[in-house]
Amino acid sequence: MKPLITLEGVNKYYGDYHALRDIDLTIGEGEFFSLLGPSGCGKTTLLRTIAGFETVSDGLVAIGGKDMAGVPANLRPTNMVFQSYAIFPHLSVAENVAFGLRKRPDIDKRTAVTEALSMVGLAGYEKRAAHALSGGQRQRVALARALILKPKVLLLDEPLSALDKKMREQMQVELIKLQRHVGITFILVTHDQEEALVMSDRIAVMFEGRIGQLADAETLYRRPRNRQVAEFIGKMNFLEADVQPAAEGYDLRVAGLGAVSVAAAQAPEPVHGSAGVVGLRPETLNLLFDGETTKQMLVDGQVDEVVYYGDMTYYDVRIQGVEKPLNIAMKNVIGRPVLDVGAPTRVVWDPRALVLFDRNG
């Protein structure tokens, strides 16, 4: 991966408020990169810093090897799709898309606009008035308008948050295809962990102006570095555990589950001391139904809550020695009943699915 954007020791203050804290980041050429985090974590500020709408208080922002200090937004090789799309309502679709070409007489306007519009699936919309477009169409116009300049980087600020669920899922797929088609770097800001997991090559999870973890989707989901990341990405059950270092990992005594050994790799960060927490994703746990057998570990429980989703059923199951019921996701297959609240059951669990955290980390 050839690096395109480099951020070194970037800090941003608004008065006393520390919006970005020591951000070090390298984003590659042609990468689909996401900045993920809860609102107020600094992800949009970071994006606007790359775009040139915010200046850094401290640190280096470089694009394509060039220091961007003092380079205003209009001279940077980046283009942005705004959260509100910022379609110019007094111009037609074609005039919106061609807006960036005002400073580029070398490019033939008509061909470029036609090309850009057909790329986003809006061929033939040239003459439409911008204010008469639907949300999804506005977004496509915003994409075409940004991509017509062939930037090195396309910045997307929560581009899907204004769309309904179905449209959002469709646009996720289209954006992935579009990114592969144009082959440039996309940087996406989102608070939706599913969106980030689905679309990105790599994801930076941000909390309070810091990058909590930077990894690909699978690592982030299966080996979150700490409880904060684990809680933000998907669902996870947490159980307290006593930790003893062993030859090739850790020996644990997990509340409610008992003694078990895990590999060193199952602790994304080394655990010091004996206070640990283990995490288990709901889909790594199973219920053992009548007539089924398993060679894996079992623990007795009682159904506390049932939520039926059609393809899945989500159970809350109480086990002895743990205050909070375990969240378990079961695929609904033929022959498996949906259990009632209060029914006794047995929980199947796999030690290999455990993730171990330091309780104080």
Next chain:
Amino acid sequence: MSLRVYTIIYLIFLYAPIALLPIFAFNDATIIAFPLSGGTTKWFAEMWTTKALHTAVQNSLFIAVMTSLLSTLLGICAARAGAMYRFPMKAGIMGFIMLPLVLPEIIVAVSLLIVVVQILDLGLSNWTIIAAHVLICTPFSIAILNGAFQNLDPSMEEAAMDLGESRFSAFRLVTLPLVMPGIIASMLIAFTISLDEFIIAFFLSGSSPTMPVYIWGLLRFPQSLPVVMALGTILVALSIILLSIAEILRRRGMARAGVTDKGGFL
């Protein structure tokens, strides 16, 4: 039922005196009284040949045009800052800017007279009236332009800059066309307010009066009252036309920006 009666009485109270203007402007008698004694256009003709009136109208037009330009320019700056930036004491500052809207004009007039003549030691001229009219018109301009700027997505200018334009040309190419109806509406309203403003003009005009002050002077001569009626007729018609244009433009601007109407004067 009683509400309907009340509404009708209210409307008569409001508009009957104005309706009298054109009636007596076309009435062929020097005395303003019923019964009417036949139609004429001679009062309009007389108006046409009165040199002093022409000077007064010229003064008023010059003052009104300058006032509308200056107060709108100040209004644009204030409304843009108010809509797009956060700064300390913003609410307080905006409140103080809007205050002349409710200050009694006579107070403004007297204090300005003292400032101009006693403290600054300047002579009275059209420019002193312009300064005072800008003071009272700017709040109106801000009120109108606030609506236009607050309906504007702040990302618009950034989007234009992102697409290669400088800050100024982003403003010129994107913000200005979108707030243009508000700007025109503001200029028309400031123009109308300035054109028929009396108290301040009365205190601050120099040797050459504005039109309202000139009309007031005519009232001492009963035989010239019909001419005042004729002039008044023209002024009322002009005011209604200008304010209607202002409102139509404001609404069109709202529709063009694709937003729901909130605010405005009419």
